[in-house]
Amino acid sequence: MSHRKVEWRAQAGRSRATARSQASQSQEEWLENKFEKELAVSDSIYTLSDMETNQAIQKIERKIQAIKAKLLELGPMRPGSVSAQYNVCGKPGCRCKDPQTPRRHGPYYQLNYVYQGKKKSQFIRRENLKQVRQELATYKKFRQLTDQWIGLALQAAQLSLKSPLKPSP
Numbered sequence: 001m002s003h004r005k006v007e008w009r010a011q012a013g014r015s016r017a018t019a020r021s022q023a024s025q026s027q028e029e030w031l032e033n034k035f036e037k038e039l040a041v042s043d044s045i046y047t048l049s050d051m052e053t054n055q056a057i058q059k060i061e062r063k064i065q066a067i068k069a070k071l072l073e074l075g076p077m078r079p080g081s082v083s084a085q086y087n088v089c090g091k092p093g094c095r096c097k098d099p100q101t102p103r104r105h106g107p108y109y110q111l112n113y114v115y116q117g118k119k120k121s122q123f124i125r126r127e128n129l130k131q132v133r134q135e136l137a138t139y140k141k142f143r144q145l146t147d148q149w150i151g152l153a154l155q156a157a158q159l160s161l162k163s164p165l166k167p168s169p
């Protein structure tokens with residue numbers, strides 16, 4: 001219980017330095033009491049009121065709505081990355097094996113991605129390269145936005161929990 005309170009306090013941006021230095025002590029009971037005293041003080045200062053909590057959640061909800069709007073605007077996408085490759089062939093006397101100035105064949109553009117745990121790879125024609133790169137960029141944007149959504153969702157979910165900080169009546 002007290003551990004959870006300490007976690008909360010850290011999330012709220014308060015220093016855990018005191019808690020850390022005490023955690024090195026061996027007398028756990030003494031520690032427990034010390035925590036309770038300290039937190040009783042910090043609780044009264046830092047606990048959000050229900051109104052403040054609702055406002056904070058609403059603010060987060062608005063941010064999530066903005067993210068959803070951006071997601072709706074995303075065009076075609078695909079995961080992965082493109083790399084350029086240069087090859088050596090088997091043709092005798094080919095320029096790719098020139099002893100003086102070998103010029104290998106390429107670039108060949110290869111798209112690599114993982115989907116459902118399986119690695120996939122395919123070559124991309126030069127004329128499709130621009131489109132594929134655009135799709136890759138859109139996918140990155142998609143991931144950024146969903147990551148932000150998850151972060152905000154976690155904050156909102158945490159705030160909506162009945163506060164563990166409030167002392168029992």
Ligand SMILES: [Zn+2]
Nearest residue numbers: 088089094096
């Ligand atoms: Zn060759």
